[in-house]
Structure formats: structure tokens, C-alpha cells
Amino acid sequence: MILLTLMKFSHMSLVRKEIKICMGSSCFSRGNRHTLQAIQQYLTDHQLDRDVILKGNHCFGECSNGPVVKIGSRVYEEVTRVTILEILEKEFGNKPG
Numbered sequence: 001m002i003l004l005t006l007m008k009f010s011h012m013s014l015v016r017k018e019i020k021i022c023m024g025s026s027c028f029s030r031g032n033r034h035t036l037q038a039i040q041q042y043l044t045d046h047q048l049d050r051d052v053i054l055k056g057n058h059c060f061g062e063c064s065n066g067p068v069v070k071i072g073s074r075v076y077e078e079v080t081r082v083t084i085l086e087i088l089e090k091e092f093g094n095k096p097g
């Protein structure tokens, strides 16, 4: 029983989704400092802190398309603190589709 619980927990940790927010100087100064706060607040409000890994990242080399946020394998460009809420809802909300 304990083994099954551990295996289940282990599986859960493997499916955690990762958000990487660019903290390079261009993205940071163009809005990702505010977007970071919006993401942290969203994860807290939706009790996703344990299921989602949030990491700051160095420049992705896409400055002209920034601010950049990556969620899993998807890359989001020209992200604002408003559009990030729509993106997070699409990625983590319970809405179909």
C-alpha cells in the first residue's frame, strides 16, 4: 500500500508542468517583472503551487518577440500581465478546448 502511494506520488511529480519566464534584461524591463507577479498570484489563487514549477530564465534569444514565457513546450511571445491570465487559463483552467 505504501509502495503504491509512493508510486502514485512519483508519477504525479513527473507530470508537473513547468513555466519558464524570461528574466533577461529586455523581457524584464518590457513587462516580465509584472508578469512574474501575475503568474505567482494565479498559481496561488488556483492552488497550483505544488503542480506547476515556475522558473526564471536567462535570455531565450527571442528579445525582439518578447516578453517571452514558455509553458511546457509552448512558447508565448509579447506576453503582458493581461494576456498571461488568458494563457494560464488556457493551460491550467478547467475550460474545455
Ligand code: FES
Binding pocket: 022, 023, 024, 025, 026, 027, 028, 058, 059, 060, 061, 062, 063, 064, 066, 067, 068
Ligand atoms: S531578454 Fe527575453 S528573450 Fe531576450
